[in-house]
Amino acid sequence: MAEAVLIDLFNLKMNLQNNCTQKLLSRTLEGATGKHYPFVYIMCCQTLRIERSSEHNVLLKSISGLQFLKKGFEVVYASCTAAVLYTIKQKLDEKDISLIKIILPLQRRALMRVFLDHLFTTVYQFEFEDLMVDCDPHNFQQPAEPCRELQILADRDLEAIRSEIQMHLESLPSLKGELTILKSSLISDNIFLHGFTTRTGGISYIPTLGSFNLFSSSKRRDPTAVVKENLRRLAKAAAPHNWSHFFLSTVNHANDVWIMGKTEPDSYDGIVTNRKGITIAAPGADCIPVLFADPVKKACGAAHSGWQGTLLGVAMATVNAMVAEYGCNVRDIIVVLGPSVGPCCFKLPQESAKRFHSLDPKCVRMFDLPTPYINIRRATRVLLEAGGILPQNIQDDSIADQNQNLTLCTSCHPDKFYSHVRDGENFGTQIGFISIRE
Incomplete structure (x- = not known):
C-alpha cells in the first residue's frame, strides 16, 4: 500500500x-x-x-x-x-x-x-x-x-x-556553506587544473548526502539532475572551459585503467589522458581518490582506490598506463592522495588484514584483533615507491607539513566529507578531478 x-x-x-x-x-x-x-x-x-x-x-x-x-x-x-x-x-x-x-x-x-x-x-x-x-x-x-x-x-x-x-x-541556494576545493601544492597550477571536493556548497538536502554530493545511483535518493547541478557549480568555480567533457571513473574495486582515446572498458577504476580541455575524475567516500600529474609530458590521471583496488595495485596500474602510452618517466610523475578513511577508523577482517600485513606490517594496527585497523594510504605509498615513484613526489598524510595534508580522514570529519564507514548505505560522494590547461 x-x-x-x-x-x-x-x-x-x-x-x-x-x-x-x-x-x-x-x-x-x-x-x-x-x-x-x-x-x-x-x-x-x-x-x-x-x-x-x-x-x-x-x-x-x-x-x-x-x-x-x-x-x-x-x-x-x-x-x-x-x-x-x-x-x-x-x-x-x-x-x-x-x-x-x-x-x-x-x-x-x-x-x-x-x-x-x-x-x-x-x-x-x-x-x-x-x-x-x-x-x-x-x-x-x-x-x-x-x-x-x-x-x-x-x-x-x-x-x-x-x-x-x-x-x-x-x-536553489547553496547549502552548508560555500563551495570548497582542496588543492595540492605539488601539482603545477600553470599546467593543470585540479582539486578535491568537500561536502559544502551544493543543493543536495538529504542529511547524509548534503550538500555537494557528486554521485547518483539506484540505491540513493539523490537523482542525476541534482548531481549534474552540483557538477555545474563545481565547473563554474573550478574550470568552466574544461568541463564540457567530464569523465568520472566507474567503481569496480579493481585495477583496470581506461586510456582515453581508446575503447572505453565496461568498468575501470583509473583514467589517463594527455588531451587538453578534458576533466577526468575519481570518486571517493572512504576510498582514496588519487590524482596523477606529469608536468614534463603534460599527462594526467585519476584513480579510485578502495582497499581491494589498493591491493590489486590500481595506483601503479595508472602510472604504468601513463608511462606506456605517453612516454612518461616514472620519476617525473606526481601522485596526490585525496581525503579517505584513515587507519584510525578503517577495519577489515583478519584474512584481508593479513594481505596488508604481508605488504608492510605498518599497514596494520592491532593485528591480533578479529578486525584490525588498516592503513590503505600507507599501502598505496609502499606500492608506488616500489614502482619507482619518488617518495617526495607522493603527497599523503605522512608529509611533514600537516598544513599541506589533503589526505584527511573522511570518517573523522563529518562537516567536510562523506563517509560510507560513518554514514551507512545512503552516503554521499566527493571526487578528485584533474585536467590539462588549454
Whole structure:
C-alpha cells in the first residue's frame, strides 16, 4: 500500500467557486482514493497572491468533508511542475517515504513520468490512478472520457521539461556553506587544473548526502539532475572551459585503467589522458581518490582506490598506463592522495588484514584483533615507491607539513566529507578531478 498520495491538479484552472465543481472535485478525489493515507499532497499552480488565497480557501472547503484528508493533508503551490514536485520530494524524504500513489489526469501521465525519471531514483516506487477530469479548464465540470495514455512526448516537450528542471535547480541556494576545493601544492597550477571536493556548497538536502554530493545511483535518493547541478557549480568555480567533457571513473574495486582515446572498458577504476580541455575524475567516500600529474609530458590521471583496488595495485596500474602510452618517466610523475578513511577508523577482517600485513606490517594496527585497523594510504605509498615513484613526489598524510595534508580522514570529519564507514548505505560522494590547461 502507498505511504503517500500525490494529487496532480497543477494544470486544472478550476472555477472552485462553482458548487458543482466543488462537489465534483470532492467526489472525484474521494472515489479515486477511498482509503486512508497518512500523507496527501495536492499539486497546484502558483497564481497571484489574492487569487491563490481565495483558491486555497475554496479548495480546503471543497474537500473538508473527506475524512481521510484531515490529517497529513497539504496543498503545495509552485510556479512550475518541477518546483512543486521537488518541494514534495523534500517532504517525502523527510519522512523516508518511498511508496507513492499519484492521482492525475490521464493527459498528464506521460509528462509526469518524465519529471519523475529526472527528479527521483529507483528507490521510489510509483503507482498511477486516473483523475477523471479534462485538463481543459473550461471542461473541468465534466468527467473526461477515458482514453489511452500518450506514450511518446515530442522532442521539444522533453527538452522543455529538462530545461524547466535545470532552471529550477539552478535557482536553489547553496547549502552548508560555500563551495570548497582542496588543492595540492605539488601539482603545477600553470599546467593543470585540479582539486578535491568537500561536502559544502551544493543543493543536495538529504542529511547524509548534503550538500555537494557528486554521485547518483539506484540505491540513493539523490537523482542525476541534482548531481549534474552540483557538477555545474563545481565547473563554474573550478574550470568552466574544461568541463564540457567530464569523465568520472566507474567503481569496480579493481585495477583496470581506461586510456582515453581508446575503447572505453565496461568498468575501470583509473583514467589517463594527455588531451587538453578534458576533466577526468575519481570518486571517493572512504576510498582514496588519487590524482596523477606529469608536468614534463603534460599527462594526467585519476584513480579510485578502495582497499581491494589498493591491493590489486590500481595506483601503479595508472602510472604504468601513463608511462606506456605517453612516454612518461616514472620519476617525473606526481601522485596526490585525496581525503579517505584513515587507519584510525578503517577495519577489515583478519584474512584481508593479513594481505596488508604481508605488504608492510605498518599497514596494520592491532593485528591480533578479529578486525584490525588498516592503513590503505600507507599501502598505496609502499606500492608506488616500489614502482619507482619518488617518495617526495607522493603527497599523503605522512608529509611533514600537516598544513599541506589533503589526505584527511573522511570518517573523522563529518562537516567536510562523506563517509560510507560513518554514514551507512545512503552516503554521499566527493571526487578528485584533474585536467590539462588549454
